[in-house]
Amino acid sequence: xxxxxxxxxxxxxxxxxxxxxxxxxxxxxxxxxxxxxxxxxxxxxxxxxxxxxxxxxxxxxxxxxxxxxxxxxxxxxxxxxxxxxxxxxxxxxxxxxxxxxxxxxxxxxxxxxxxxxxxxxxxxxxxxxxxxxxxxxxxxxxxxxxxxxxxxxxxxxxxxxxxxxxxxxxxxxxxxxxxxxxxxxxxxxxxxxxxxxxxxxxxxxxxxxxxxxxxxxxxxxxxxxxxxxxxxxxxxxxxxxxxxxxx
Numbered sequence: 001x002x003x004x005x006x007x008x009x010x011x012x013x014x015x016x017x018x019x020x021x022x023x024x025x026x027x028x029x030x031x032x033x034x035x036x037x038x039x040x041x042x043x044x045x046x047x048x049x050x051x052x053x054x055x056x057x058x059x060x061x062x063x064x065x066x067x068x069x070x071x072x073x074x075x076x077x078x079x080x081x082x083x084x085x086x087x088x089x090x091x092x093x094x095x096x097x098x099x100x101x102x103x104x105x106x107x108x109x110x111x112x113x114x115x116x117x118x119x120x121x122x123x124x125x126x127x128x129x130x131x132x133x134x135x136x137x138x139x140x141x142x143x144x145x146x147x148x149x150x151x152x153x154x155x156x157x158x159x160x161x162x163x164x165x166x167x168x169x170x171x172x173x174x175x176x177x178x179x180x181x182x183x184x185x186x187x188x189x190x191x192x193x194x195x196x197x198x199x200x201x202x203x204x205x206x207x208x209x210x211x212x213x214x215x216x217x218x219x220x221x222x223x224x225x226x227x228x229x230x231x232x233x234x235x236x237x238x239x240x241x242x243x244x245x246x247x
Contacts, residue, residue: 005239007072008061012234013243015057019227022053043127043213044197047220051194054223057230058092063099067237090191097184100230103237108229109166109176112183115225116167123217134168137218140211150195159185164218167225187226190219 058075065073075092101108120134138161144152163182193215197207206212234240 004071008066008070008238009240011060011072012231012238012240015053015060016231016242018056019053019224019231022049023224025049042208043216043220044207046127047194047197047216047223050220050223051190054093054227057227058096062092062095063230064095064102067099067103067234070238090188093187093191094184096230097187097226100226100233101180103233104229109180109183111229111232112225113167113176113179115228116164116221119221119224119228120168120217123221127213127217135165137214138164141215144192144196146192146196150192152189152192156185156189156192160189164222183222183226186222190222193219 060075062073062075062077065071065077075087075095104111117134141157141161142152143154143157144150146152159182162178163186166176166179166182207216231242235242
């Protein structure tokens with residue numbers, strides 16, 4: 001058991017530092033080649049670094065099993081009764097989501113909603129984009145006909161939109177339930193978009209468009225909010241404290 005605790009704490013320390021780097025850096029890029037010296041925050045870069053931190057966390061362990069019995073379970077453990085030598089990537093994301101939701105209990109939706117609203121306020125102060133009303137941040141999102149790994153379905157669009165809107169509807173019990181039910185759909189949408197961006201099916205010219213940048217902010221917040229809640233919950237669930245962080 002002591003070895004398990006040391007292993008878990010070491011993984012949390014490493015993942016936390018990467019998360020803080022993704023959270024702390026400001027990412028800028030030129031916006032108009034005709035205007036020398038013109039630059040502005042480039043939302044897809046925030047998203048890329050947030051997903052890197054997210055990947056470092058969800059791939060570090062089978063978090064559902066690890067937080068259940070406080071013993072280290074690698075992501076490819078067979079504790080679920082089946083061989084999982086190389087579990088699909090979204091199964092690892094689901095494990096992190098389910099572990100956080102289970103450990104946090106009834107306060108999960110409220111905690112995620114609070115984290116999303118806080119991060120949205122920070123982005124509004126940092127990234128100057130048109131139409132920064134959070135309710136419309138996913139406007140224009142459409143299903144795609146991409147290969148299965150990156151295909152966005154109507155179900156993804158509807159579930160992600162419901163989860164996002166629910167996060168900003170303070171105090172409504174129905175909205176909390178919607179966020180609880182649909183947050184995983186939002187995360188799956190983010191994973192699908194990640195596949196399209198990282199593998200080059202979205203050209204840079206498209207990513208510069210205001211609606212694309214707004215949506216990348218939503219995707220970034222969706223990832224960072226789950227990590228916010230996970231690390232907060234880990235402090236309560238495990239004898240772990242966030243390490244000192246220097247940038």
